[in-house]
Amino acid sequence: MQNKRLQKANEAYNQFAFVEAGKLYKRIANKGNASANVYARLGDSYYYNSNYLEALKWYAKLMETRGDIAPEYYFRYAQTLKTAEKYSEAATILKKYYLKTGKRDMSDSWLPENFMSKIKEQSGRYTLNNVTINSSSSEFGAAFWGEDKLLYATSKNSSSVLTQKNSWDNRSYFNIYSATITPDGGLVKPKILKGDVNSKFHHSTPVITKDGKTMYFTGSNYMAKKLGRSKKLEINYLKIYKAHYIDNQWKNIEELPYPVNSDGFSSGHPALSPDDKELYFVSDRNNEMGNSDIYVGSITEADGISDIRLLGSEINTLGRETYPFIDASGTLYFSSNGHPGLGGLDVFAAAKDEEGIYKVVNLGDGVNSAYDDFAYGINRENQKGYFSSNREGNDDLYGFTEKSPVNFSFDIKPTISGTMKDSITGAPIAGVTIEVYDSEFNKITSYLTDNEGKYSFSIEPFQKHTLVYKKVGLIEETVSIPMLQQLEKRVISPDLYDEMEINVANVRVRLNEGDDLTKKLKLEPIYFDYEGFQIRESSKEELDKIVKLLLARPNISLRVNSHTDSRGRDEFNMRLSKQRAAATVEYIVKAGVAKERVTGEGFGETMLINHCINGVKCSEKDHELNRRSEFIIIFNK
Structure with missing residues (x-):
């Protein structure tokens, strides 16, 4: 009868039916003649269902037997002692586990004097x-x-x-x-x-x-x-x-x-x-x-x-x-x-x-x-x-x-740092403002470079950020920061250029008031169709270069001068040139430039750039040269 009951209990245990196994093993144990294996499996049946206090009872009986106890039962017994808040005794049993297995003894870490103070540091949060x-x-x-x-x-x-x-x-x-x-x-x-x-x-x-x-x-x-x-x-x-x-x-x-x-x-x-x-x-x-x-x-x-x-x-x-x-x-x-x-x-x-x-x-x-x-x-x-x-x-x-974050004793945030230098001389730039924005472009905070042009700050990990570098007289630089991991370090030192300088074909060019950007930027001329004032598709790419410059240089404004060729009546050409100027201004403003920074004026045929005056026979190409726009730099006061 006893053997049949044990066989049935073992079958339930091997099927992970721990509730049933526990009942059957307990009946055997209560008869008073249980083996070490029965105590071990009885303790396991409760241990695996997180009934640690009941498991503790049977693991303790296992430890009283004289059989060869498997090392893992010392570990489980120590765990159940811990749940009963018998921490010192748990550490003692754990030391036996390490002794039996030959593993590095870490039982001292389970002593209450060695871990309770650390837990107390994190408590109350x-x-x-x-x-x-x-x-x-x-x-x-x-x-x-x-x-x-x-x-x-x-x-x-x-x-x-x-x-x-x-x-x-x-x-x-x-x-x-x-x-x-x-x-x-x-x-x-x-x-x-x-x-x-x-x-x-x-x-x-x-x-x-x-x-x-x-x-x-x-x-x-x-x-x-x-x-x-x-x-x-x-x-x-x-x-x-x-x-x-x-x-x-x-x-x-x-x-x-x-x-x-x-x-x-x-x-x-x-x-x-x-x-x-x-x-x-x-x-x-x-x-x-x-x-x-x-x-x-x-x-x-x-x-x-x-x-x-x-x-x-x-x-x-x-x-x-x-x-x-x-x-x-x-x-x-x-x-x-x-x-x-x-x-x-x-x-x-x-x-x-x-x-x-x-x-x-x-x-x-x-x-x-x-x-x-x-x-x-x-x-x-x-x-x-x-x-x-x-x-x-x-x-x-x-x-x-x-109420307060967990304390790791070190800052887990990633760090962004860099050194801001003059793009030409290499001299450090102090007082550069670095504005930090979140993924929705809400400003979080800002920082300044020191006298050596250096800066360093932390941001939240695994969040997208945007940095805007700015200083009066320099072109703003915007840098998108991807998600950074904890403690990741990123060095960002973008070049900052003088607002009145531009890079054209890898050559530094100085901007002066009154300059025509068509010449400074070496743009293809902005031409119009005969008697037309719509912006050509071929001209939009050139206009976009002008827009980019204005957006990066808030202290520069622009006057658009539009012209016609000599054909047609003078008053018609004057009106047409004003329409061309207005169309050009509208394009630039729609691209994001503040309207108060862009003005336009039409000159009709009063400022021809070649010999094609009234009565002179010219080719279409020669006439087209006069149907142009100029983009004159004006410095904001």
């Missing part, structure tokens, strides 16, 4: 907000969708067909819901997400691209709505899928190919970098059952994921790393039970230092507790966000407001 959409079932996850929507997963049943339960924890399968975010950070109007992203099996932890058109999410291994199984064991692995937003629904579900997904391991909990160029995700490949690490891959133009790499040991530990999230600044957040913390899963933040090494900090109390805290996400525009925790029993959503 959050105000928690009430979330009313939690139910008696589980709710978790935080994926922002547009300006006022949050996606999350819940195991509550939405219809009679969604009643199947999974054997791992005997709960209903998760589906993805949306909720409306209120101005104070509350969540209202929960409803199941439309489209093909939900079925009777698990769907959770979505993330949506910035354009709102593509979703990555975690789902059970299913094809044609039938639950997939691995070939070795009857195990349902998790995979990452992609959906497209079409006609207000999520459709065209695609499974990401290997090496993201496989029928031999689980992958899930996708997250996107701020520029949507990288996909972070969690996988238990090459790992003990129950543990997982964070990976990242590049999203290619061919719509695939390449260059998949495991994040370094400063992120991934011997424990479980999961639920990555990257905020708008590029800071990585994740949950782990392998880093020193307050409980089971704690939420951590990570940013790379100048050497490219991640520095990891615990987010402190409020978000973290003695229980599992995970699935953290924050909106950097209002510092409000959400995380999940089982501190009240079920997995529930919690809202928060971050």
